Amino acid sequence: MLSNELSAMQAQATAPAISLIVPLDDASGRSRQTASSQVKKAIKKVAKTLEDIYPEQSVQLLPLLEEQLLQFDKHYHPGAQGAGIYVSSDYYHQCLFPFPVEEKAHIAGAFSIRELLYLEHYATGYLLLHINEQTVQCYNGKLNELEEITNQHFPLHFRDDYEYSKPAQLTSHGGYEGTKSFEKDKSTLKAIRTRNFYREADHKLNAVLNGQSIIIAGPEKDIALFREVTGHTQRIIGEIPGNYSHLPLKKLEEKCWDTIRAWTDKQEATSLSQLLGKTWPENIIEGTKKVWQAVQAGRGLKLLVEKDYACPGFIGDKAGKFYIRAPKTGHRTIADAVDDIIQAVLRKKGEVIFANNGALSEHQHIALITRY
Numbered sequence: 250m251l252s253n254e255l256s257a258m259q260a261q262a263t264a265p266a267i268s269l270i271v272p273l274d275d276a277s278g279r280s281r282q283t284a285s286s287q288v289k290k291a292i293k294k295v296a297k298t299l300e301d302i303y304p305e306q307s308v309q310l311l312p313l314l315e316e317q318l319l320q321f322d323k324h325y326h327p328g329a330q331g332a333g334i335y336v337s338s339d340y341y342h343q344c345l346f347p348f349p350v351e352e353k354a355h356i357a358g359a360f361s362i363r364e365l366l367y368l369e370h371y372a373t374g375y376l377l378l379h380i381n382e383q384t385v386q387c388y389n390g391k392l393n394e395l396e397e398i399t400n401q402h403f404p405l406h407f408r409d410d411y412e413y414s415k416p417a418q419l420t421s422h423g424g425y426e427g428t429k430s431f432e433k434d435k436s437t438l439k440a441i442r443t444r445n446f447y448r449e450a451d452h453k454l455n456a457v458l459n460g461q462s463i464i465i466a467g468p469e470k471d472i473a474l475f476r477e478v479t480g481h482t483q484r485i486i487g488e489i490p491g492n493y494s495h496l497p498l499k500k501l502e503e504k505c506w507d508t509i510r511a512w513t514d515k516q517e518a519t520s521l522s523q524l525l526g527k528t529w530p531e532n533i534i535e536g537t538k539k540v541w542q543a544v545q546a547g548r549g550l551k552l553l554v555e556k557d558y559a560c561p562g563f564i565g566d567k568a569g570k571f572y573i574r575a576p577k578t579g580h581r582t583i584a585d586a587v588d589d590i591i592q593a594v595l596r597k598k599g600e601v602i603f604a605n606n607g608a609l610s611e612h613q614h615i616a617l618i619t620r621y
Contacts, residue, residue, distance in 0.1 A: 252369060255362055255365060255366070255369070258335070258340065258342060258360060258362070258365075259359055259360060259362070261337070261339050261340040262337045262339075262340060262358075262359050262360050263337050263338050263339055263340075264337075264357070264358040264359075265299065265302070265303050265306055265310070265337070265356045265357065265358075266335070266336075266337040266356070266357060266358060266359055266360045267295060267299065267310065267314070267334070267335065267336045267337065267354075267355070267356050268333070268334075268335055268353065268354075268355040268356075268357075268360045268361035268362075269291055269292065269295050269314075269333070269334040269335075269336075269353070269354055269355075270331060270332075270333055270350050270351065270352060270353035270354075270355075270361075270364055271287060271288050271291040271331060271332045271333075271334070271350075271352065272287075272330070272331050272349065272350050272351065272352055273287055273329055273330055273331055273332065274287065279327070281322065281325050281327075284321075284325060284329070284332075285318065285321060285322050285325070288317075288318055288321050288332055288334075289318055291352070291354070292314050292315070292317065292318055292334070294354065295314070295354040295356070296311055296314055298354065298356065299311070299314075299356060302356065303356070306338070309338055310336060310337075310338065313336045313341055314334070314336055316341075317334045317336065317341065317343050320343050321334075321343065324343070324345070325345075326345050326393070326394070327499065328347055328393045328499070328502060328503060328506065329345035329346060329347060330346055330347060330348055330349050330350065331345070331346035331348070331349065331350035331364070332344070332345055332346070333345075333346060333350075333364055333365065335360050337360075344365065344368065346364060346368060347371075347392050347393040347506055347510075348367075348368075348371075348510070350364055351557050351559075355584070355585075355588070359592060361585075361588050362591075362592075363587075363588055363591055366591070366601055366603070367556055367603050368392075370513065370517070370603060371392060371509065371510060371513055372391055372392055373391075373461075373462070373509075373513070374389065374390065374391050374459075374461050375390045375391070375461050375462045375463065375464060375486070375505075375509055376388065376389065376390065376454070376457065376458060376461050376462070376463050376464070377390050377395055377463075377464045377465075377466060377501065377505055378450070378454070378463055378464070378465050378466070378467075378475075379466045379467060379493065379494075379501065380447065380450070380465065380466070380467035380471050380472070380475055381467050381468060381471055381492065381494060382407060382443050382446075382471060383406065383407050384404055384405065384406055384407065384494075385403065385404060385405040385446075385447070385450040386403060386404045387402075387403040387404070387454070387457060388501075390464070390505050390509070392506060392509070393502050393503065393505065393506035394502060395498060395501060395502050395505060398457055400457075402453040402456050402457060403450075403453065403457070405446075405449065405450050405453060407442075407443070407446045440474070443471075443474055444474055444477060444478050447471075447474055447475045447478050447479070448478040450475075451475070451478060451479045451480060451481060454481060458481070458484070461484070462484055462485075462486045462509075462512075463481060463484045463485045463486065464485075464486060464487045464488070464489060464505055464508050464509070465485060465487075465488050465489070466488070466489035466490075466491070466493055466501060466504065466505075467489075467490070467491075467492070467493075468490070468491070468492055469490045472488055472490060486508070486509075486512045487508035487509070487511075487512055489501070489504045489505070489508060514605060517602070517603070517604065518604075518605075518608065520602075521553065521602065521604055521608065524551070524553075524602075524618070525553075525612075525616075528618050532618055532619050532621075533612075533616055533617070533618055533619075534616065534617045534619060535612045535613045535615070535616045535617075536613040536615065537560045537562070537573060537586055537587065537590070537613070537615055538571060538572075538573050539617075540552070540590060540615055540616070540617045541562065541571045541586060541589075541590055542571060543617055543619055544590050544593045544594055544597070544599075544617065545571075545593065547597055547620075548617070548619040548620050548621060549593070549594045549597060549599040549617050549619065549620070550599055550600070550617075550618050550619055550620045551599065551600045551601075551602055551617070551618040552590065552591065552594045552599060552600070552601045552602065552615075552616075552617055552618075553602050553604060553609060553612070553615070553616045553617070553618070554587060554590075554591070554601065554602075554603060554604065554609070554614070554615045554616075555603070555604050555605065555606050555607065555608060555609050555614045555615070556603050556604065556605060556606055557606050558587055558606070558609075558614040558615055559585045559587055559588075560573070560585065560586050560587055560615075561573075561582065561583060561584060561585065561586060562582075562583040562585075562586030562589070563575050563576060563580045563581070563582055563583065564580055564581050564583065565578060565579070565580050566578065566579035566580055566581070567579070571586075587615065590615070
């Protein structure tokens with residue numbers, strides 16, 4: 250189902266609506282200036298196309314496109330692997346994609362929202378619990394961005410004010426053994442107090458969890474101690490072992506994104522396999538042409554499509570028949586029929602489910618579960 254935000258976006262779009270998707274170079278070593286230059290080049294390219302096709306409307310739209318370059322510089326994130334710019338006369342929007350995207354310049358009567366839909370399915374909120382034996386920090390997470398929670402619950406600091414008293418007397422024969430015993434007792438007491446510390450943190454999670462999943466980051470021994478006492482085991486979806494206390498937050502953001510993406514991909518793959526396995530064969534249609542026809546007839550319940558699968562299409566002038574290859578008779582061309590299929594499914598209250606590239610190769614990269 251299309252989210253309220255994307256529904257509003259489509260409702261406000263007026264032709265020509267510009268959808269510009271810009272891949273960004275590998276983030277390692279990439280500067281803000283380099284990324285900005287890539288976006289500027291893409292805007293310049295689509296602006297030329299806009300002037301050629303819509304010379305009158307371009308007078309209003311070109312300044313809006315140029316403004317998006319300034320917004321990109323302002324909101325740039327080093328972890329972004331792509332940028333999306335959406336502009337029409339009454340609406341403009343920009344976002345960054347933490348996953349690879351294919352270059353696209355789409356000018357039509359509605360926005361191309363495939364990448365935004367794909368972004369949404371990763372955008373479930375989560376909590377990061379960053380622990381060590383001295384401090385527990387909690388972050389709200391979404392995609393590859395973290396925001397620390399600072400309130401009466403977090404951050405939580407360990408207070409080791411317990412007096413560890415050595416034995417009053419040690420004999421000359423038992424001195425070494427007594428020292429070892431004391432150190433062992435101290436270590437045991439500290440482990441107990443650390444467990445109690447993590448138990449307190451786990452209890453405080455109830456005030457901020459809001460049904461979200463949890464990722465734990467910290468030294469392995471601390472993660473193990475926390476798992477011994479937590480009452481939220483079912484909500485823990487991943488661990489990030491290591492000491493990140495003195496590293497930039499960006500490092501944790503990268504690790505969290507890797508974790509949430511891998512977990513989401515695994516959940517989606519399982520759901521996809523179960524969905525295809527439980528559906529009667531007569532209710533599954535495969536291939537762009539057959540899926541197009543079924544969707545236009547209103548039969549589309551769930552559309553399954555690979556993330557970057559694209560296919561041109563052609564509509565005959567007379568009967569409006571759909572072709573994969575250009576007919577010899579009069580026709581109009583659809584640059585990407587898959588985008589049009591996605592839009593049609595959503596308009597008719599169906600659901601779009603994305604799969605990783607290659608996951609639907611046995612189903613011609615696109616399949617439809619029908620209503621009847």
